[in-house]
Amino acid sequence: MESHKAMNRRSKMQVMGLIAGPIVFALIWMMNLDPAEPEVTRMAAIAGFMAVMWVTEAIPMAATSLLPVVLYPLMGIMAGKSAAAVYFNSTIFLFMGGFLIALAMEKWNLHKRIALLTVKTIGGGPARIVFGFMMASAFLSMWISNTATAVMMLPIALSIVFKMEEEFSAADTKTFTMPLLLGIAYAASMGGAATLVGTPPNLVLTRTFEQLFPMALSISFGTWMLMALPLSVVMIAIIWFLLTQVFYRTPSHVKVDPYVIEKEYRQLGPISPEEKKVLIVFAATALLWIFRKDLNLGFAIIPGWASLLPFPKLVDDGTVAITMAMFLFFLPTTRKDAKSATILDTRIFSKIPWGIILLFGGGFALAKGFQVSGLSEFVGNKLQILEGTSSVAMIASICTTLTFLTELTSNTATTQMILPILSSMAVAMKINPLMLLVPATLSASCAFMMPIATPPNAIVFSSGRIRMFEMVKAGVLINFIGVIVITGIFLTLGTMVFAIFPGEIPQWALLSAN
Numbered sequence: 001m002e003s004h005k006a007m008n009r010r011s012k013m014q015v016m017g018l019i020a021g022p023i024v025f026a027l028i029w030m031m032n033l034d035p036a037e038p039e040v041t042r043m044a045a046i047a048g049f050m051a052v053m054w055v056t057e058a059i060p061m062a063a064t065s066l067l068p069v070v071l072y073p074l075m076g077i078m079a080g081k082s083a084a085a086v087y088f089n090s091t092i093f094l095f096m097g098g099f100l101i102a103l104a105m106e107k108w109n110l111h112k113r114i115a116l117l118t119v120k121t122i123g124g125g126p127a128r129i130v131f132g133f134m135m136a137s138a139f140l141s142m143w144i145s146n147t148a149t150a151v152m153m154l155p156i157a158l159s160i161v162f163k164m165e166e167e168f169s170a171a172d173t174k175t176f177t178m179p180l181l182l183g184i185a186y187a188a189s190m191g192g193a194a195t196l197v198g199t200p201p202n203l204v205l206t207r208t209f210e211q212l213f214p215m216a217l218s219i220s221f222g223t224w225m226l227m228a229l230p231l232s233v234v235m236i237a238i239i240w241f242l243l244t245q246v247f248y249r250t251p252s253h254v255k256v257d258p259y260v261i262e263k264e265y266r267q268l269g270p271i272s273p274e275e276k277k278v279l280i281v282f283a284a285t286a287l288l289w290i291f292r293k294d295l296n297l298g299f300a301i302i303p304g305w306a307s308l309l310p311f312p313k314l315v316d317d318g319t320v321a322i323t324m325a326m327f328l329f330f331l332p333t334t335r336k337d338a339k340s341a342t343i344l345d346t347r348i349f350s351k352i353p354w355g356i357i358l359l360f361g362g363g364f365a366l367a368k369g370f371q372v373s374g375l376s377e378f379v380g381n382k383l384q385i386l387e388g389t390s391s392v393a394m395i396a397s398i399c400t401t402l403t404f405l406t407e408l409t410s411n412t413a414t415t416q417m418i419l420p421i422l423s424s425m426a427v428a429m430k431i432n433p434l435m436l437l438v439p440a441t442l443s444a445s446c447a448f449m450m451p452i453a454t455p456p457n458a459i460v461f462s463s464g465r466i467r468m469f470e471m472v473k474a475g476v477l478i479n480f481i482g483v484i485v486i487t488g489i490f491l492t493l494g495t496m497v498f499a500i501f502p503g504e505i506p507q508w509a510l511l512s513a514n
Contacts, residue, residue, distance in 0.1 A: 010058075017056025025049040034378055042075045043373035047366060047417070054413035061413060062355035065362020068369060077373050086368045087361030090318035091207035095360065096352060097321020098197035101282055102144035103351055104328050104344055108274045110282070111140055111152060116265040119156075120258075126176045126250040131240050133157060134183040137456075138191030138236055142198045143282065145353075146188040150456035153184045154463060160260050161465070168253075175250045177465050179243035182474055185456035186239050186448055193445040194232040196221050196289075196317065200356060200412040201444040202228075205437055207360070208367045208419045212376065213433060215508035219498075221289035221317045222304075227497040231442065231489045238485070239478055247474050277331045277343055285324040289317055356412070363416025370420040379424040391431070391502050392487065395439045398422065399483040402443035407453045407479075411444040426509070432500045433509055439490050446482035449475030 010018075028045040032038075046067070053064040069087075073080040105111045115136040122132035133153060140149040157180050164173050192199035196206060196219070206219050244250070292315070293304040306312040328344040340347070370376040406414050422440055426433035447453035449472045451461035460466060495502065 013056050014058045017052055017058030020056070021049050021052040021058060024052050034374075037374050037378070039077060039373040040375050040378045043077055043369050043375045046071050046075065046077070046369065047375070050362070050366065051417050054410065054417070057410075060355065061410060062358040062362075065358045065360075065365075068362065068365035072365070072369060077369050083365055083368075086211075086365045087358070089207060089364065090316050091203050091210075091364075092357055092360060093318035094197060094316075094321045095200075095203055095357065097318065097323075097325040098143070098285075099145070099352055100325040100328065100344065100348065101278075101285055101321075102148065103348055104278045105144060105282060106148060106152075107348075108272065108278055108343070109268060110275045110278050111144060111148075112156075113265075113268055113271065113275065115140060115153060115156065116261060116268070120261050120265055125255070127179075127240075127244040129160070130176075130179045130183045130244055133180060134187035134236055134240055137184045137187040138194070138232065141188040141191030142195045143286065145455075146192040146199060147455040147459070149188045149191070150184060150459040153188075154181070154459055156261075156264060157181060157184060158463060158465075159264065163260050172251050172253075175248045178470060178474075179240075179248045179250075181460040181463060181465055182471065183240060183243055185454070185460040186243075186478065187236050188456040189445050189448070189454050190232045190235045190239070193442055194225060194229045196224050197321075199445050200360065201415040201441050203360065204363050204412060204415045205419060205441040207364050208416070208423075209433070209437060211364065211367050212371055212420065212423045213508055215511050216506070218316070220293040222291060222293060222295045223497060225290060226295065227438075227490070227494045228442065230493060231485065234489065235446075235482060235485055238481055242478065242481075243474065273334050274338070274343060278328070281324055281327050281331075285320065288320045288324070292317065292320060359410075359412055359416075363412070366416055367420045370424075376420060376424045379421060379428075382428075391435065392491065394429075394436070395490065396483060396487045398436055398440050399443040399446075399486050400480075402440050403446050403479050403483060406444050406447040407450045411447065411454065415441055415444050427505070430505045431503065432498075432506055434498050435495075435500055435502070438494055438498065439486050442486050442490070443482065446479065446486065447475075448478045448482070 025045045025048060028048045029041060031044075032041055033044055034040040050064055050067055053059060053067075054061055058064075068078075068083050069080065072078040072083040077083075102111075118136035118139065119129065119132035122128055122135065133156075137149050137153050140152075161173065161177050161180070164176060189199075193202070196202045202224065209216065210218055288305070291302065291304055292306045294307070295302040295304070304312075306315050309315060325344075329342055331343045332341060333343060370379075402414065402418065418440060419437055422436040423433045426436045445454075448457070451458045451468065451471060453475075457471065461468075461471065494500070
């Protein structure tokens with residue numbers, strides 16, 4: 001009974017949030033930011049209140065996300081039915097479709113087969129084993145949640161660690177254990193950054209951008225990968241090198257027994273018909289996402305398949321996600337021990353993270369509130385003094401701020417709060433809004449210092465094999481390297497992929513601002 005009470009007790013941070021939230025709301029309200037437009041002040045007060053509640057998690061973040069439905073109509077920002085309509089859109093369907101496919105992979109153990117096959121194929125010494133685990137973690141996190149990836153990879157990694165501890169000293173084994181576990185966490189985060197469905201902040205970006213700049217071309221799955229995948233590959237290579245060659249060097253006499261991986265893989269048995277069906281749907285979905293719209297490679301343009309349809313502009317990545325996920329409810333199972341007649345059945349809907357969906361919705365509502373209340377324009381006018389600031393300095397400072405801010409807060413909630421403000425900054429500086437939004441979003445996935453920064457960090461930390469100091473020591477350097485890599489790759493490759501011309505603001509940004 002006592003332990004149950006302890007579980008329900010609020011933390012000091014949560015208590016501080018319950019006190020600070022109303023205080024911040026009242027202080028902003030009393031500022032009367034724009035006497036001619038009282039909605040600006042009211043919206044700023046709501047945003048400040050939600051920011052405090054999200055950062056401190058005073059109440060569940062999903063519950064905080066519902067506040068616009070209550071506060072917008074009461075404070076004259078938006079009608080209740082208009083606010084509610086913002087919560088469900090094509091981005092949510094993209095997330096749902098992708099998650100249903102991911103759940104099918106987990107249900108039939110396809111994700112474990114992919115992971116073990118990757119590690120088994122790369123094989124070799126301790127450093128190569130770490131690389132294999134990182135590659136498997138990154139690839140899986142591109143398509144399924146990085147949380148699920150880390151949960152699956154950790155026990156596989158620990159089985160190797162236990163085996164090595166039986167043969168070698170604790171000190172020698174630790175030089176392998178640390179890069180292995182940290183590599184899994186960091187690669188899962190970077191793999192998620194490579195695709196739109198890999199991590200929530202990427203989806204927040206696409207929807208926020210569509211809301212604030214409806215006249216611009218939306219960010220497609222393939223376009224995002226052209227820029228984000230090379231960045232992820234570079235970061236994973238750097239992280240692997242630092243973990244295995246700089247921070248921890250495994251002695252030459254320490255060898256990894258390949259039998260452990262081989263045994264795990266053999267226990268899966270031959271690939272089942274159900275796994276084959278899920279694999280086909282998964283591969284087809286990825287290809288349809290990547291090649292839906294024209295891909296500009298710089299030296300050539302690959303035409304998108306959507307152009308062959310009678311109404312190509314009406315099809316988006318959410319349409320693809322739900323279409324392909326629907327097949328999983330039709331495809332039959334053949335195994336005698338299967339608990340359902342089809343690959344997925346109605347029970348799978350209880351496993352969809354509805355709390356994350358509400359968190360998305362709250363961010364979309366916040367962005368919409370910034371727009372309709374005039375708060376975005378107000379912030380933009382105040383930030384006009386930034387016009388002429390160096391792009392490199394601005395991007396680097398934004399990347400640094402987001403990277404270290406998300407060490408202590410939810411990266412989803414952080415991007416939801418920051419992106420509307422950065423959009424106003426971009427318009428005020430007369431530059432393409434994507435110049436600030438894309439680096440900020442990528443930086444939200446590059447928090448490597450603290451266990452609470454990302455779910456993968458927390459999962460590997462829970463193994464009890466990593467001390468806080470050890471994670472911070474490795475993570476702080478990788479954080480700063482992430483800032484440099486994101487800034488450099490975005491200014492070289494990203495500006496070309498997104499057709500950004502430094503110092504020039506596109507017409508759609510000016511029209512949307514007005």
